[in-house]
Amino acid sequence: MTASSGIPRRRRALLAVLSTLGLAAALATAATLPADASAPTPPAGWTQVFVDDFNGAAGTGVNTSNWQYSTGTSYPGGPANWGTGEVETMTNSTANVSLDGNGNLRITPLRDAAGRWTSGRIETNRTDFQPPAGGKLRVEARLQMPNVTGTAAEGYWPAFWMLGAPYRGNYQNWPAVGELDIMENVQGLNRVWATMHCGTNPGGPCNETTGIGGNTVCPGATCQSGFHNYTMEWDRSVTPEAIRFYVDGVNYHTVTANQVDATTWANATNHGFFIILNVAMGGAFPDAYGGGLDGATEPGHPMVVDYVQVLRSSGGGTTTPPPSGSRDAYAPIQAESYDAQSGATTETTSDTGGGQNIGSLANGDWAQYKNVNFGSTPATQFRARVASGASGGVSGLVEVRLDSRTATPVGSFSLAGTGGWQSWRTVPANITAVTGTHDVYLTFTSGQPNDFVNVNWFEFGR
Template identity: 85%
Template structure:
């Protein structure tokens, strides 16, 4: 979902290639079998070792009663007081606190149900946490997740349905005109009954800006095993302040399909969007810009009364471990789609480690010249091909000299799958992120960064690198 400050409703980008990167370093994949049980009522799982639960609603209570108002408040009407009309998105429903729209089912679930009356008018429900302080501790991590079933409706009958599980930056509450700079984190969105889940970070300025608004920085994937509509799935965002750069990772049933890092925008934009708490929102909108981007069609053929069913919402936190994201996970496996710190190599030739002045601090590797290399074992690209590579690099090489930063798999003498050329960037601590296309890669590989130049002088420093789809 998205709030806008009086601008025309946004349109979302078309379906993008699904990202399916299996991640087990934090126990998400191991828990997936439990979290995707076909049962409609499953207790929130016990937090993994090192994590503590800071919020939970299991939605227990008598059938037909409202939500626990010590946890939640209702957002009603067609806008916030004085805020953009139609919730800033062009949706058409009126949100209510009626148990016809928002109620417990008596079996440990919340049901948010859109309804159409005889005149064709829609009502639905939108609830928000009273708390606005959800954020990771300094140097730590936070996990926000819900186990839910999207409205079980597809095809023409689903046209106009827009369920969502998402968060807004605390400064938005009471202001309502500072979106998107204060940050929006969409953990689960769906439209038109399509078998896809979208996750998005909104930030910066609107329209355009560093976060490509009103679209945001997002991606989507089909739901694993059962469709998003026909079964319960667990939707998770993990916010990692122990990593460098800081990262937001989005999962469905333990599968990491989208990652956003602080390196993707300027420091001011990231700070404005994340340096505060957030509140959590659950709602089902009807109509609006996102549904219009996929055909719209909200009319008398759209089925009334199909709920989004939510089993639980919980928030976990983990204290900082002091690693700063530079140490490989205990298994030795690395996520190709999170930043790999250059100094965390498993072997090297010709590289030295030094303190960096780049954003986030830490260390970089330097003194890299023709014939040097660094090895990173067990990089997991998942089952959907990576097609992009980018690295955070700096160069103070003089005299117009340059060289290539190359990616090779499983052997440092293998043919490069991709590379980019680099010349002087303005200094050895003058950093820039340089992208390159690569030959499609899936599975798990040892990654070699190799450095090739036609002259012997050092030509590059590397802080971190990552891959994309």
């Protein structure tokens, strides 16, 4: 969100029921679905990399495999009042952040007898959301803003937004690291704001603290009285690179790379992002539209989130399909030629030879390669071409299993950051002697939920 002191403020929504409808028609459909709709299957050409339908028992908290709570009035060592002048204390209490038992998340601001406000702010654990080279990223939420208007809504500030990964743990490098506000609203107005923040503050190439923004009224039902689909599509398949913002499929704001200098754009976008959902009370943005947070403001009106989804569409490059016959264990097996997988995405690789790699690999993900022929002389070695842009402290195992993804691994190697998601190295490992023909599973195990590895190809040796 827009910040008042130079620090920021501000995921499976609806896609096409039929991919041929296109983005606008598909997202427009979102507003007509029931409040507890599940996120539908992505259309052709898109891969789901994150989703939360907020299913669970009423009164329970969010899935902490996906989300972390930000509590208090600031990040540790960060500016007071989240840098924006908002007055609430964020909590992990189910009074403020909970599932409703009908497939929705509710973030509810409350005021106690002494006039003190509490509310909720949750962030994805993952910080790696960005489009592949030459591809696209789509981040969506289907939600209803707090259903309150007029004097009773003064000071309400709900938001669905993203911050550049370098902000986490630093808290002093905004706005240079980038912020993408997909949905903001203040004062119960029937209007949605979308903004990109970047550059320096105040002023600078991105006009901070205001940022590069646009706004529109919600189509059909007002923003407060109904669910709408709020979407950001980040497109690296075009020149100049573009970031587009939608409500119910209507593209009402676009920011392109040529609107700022190349260094500002690179600093704001050449890294992953994490997603935030919160409802603030008071602060700079509501104040710019009349403020008035006082005893007349009504507590207890939640932002209701049906689902959040992140999709990626790969760019160019050559995808190797799975072969119709057997595979040679001793020749490179292209990672994207899997027969089945869970959790993997494909993207264009900058590695020698081009083509594609598989990525977004984290704990529990796997890929299957059928009919790998090891012959009668045992294979005792395994090599994989891998890269990792994982942050410090994030690492995991790349494992080889035969014929079942739950079989005991015949070999593995560990991997931490290599300097970037396209910073490639060949890593060897010893394996238990293997002969014959097997289905090979690459499995990925980590003690953290974060993505930790990309794989371009692998092969075996004697």
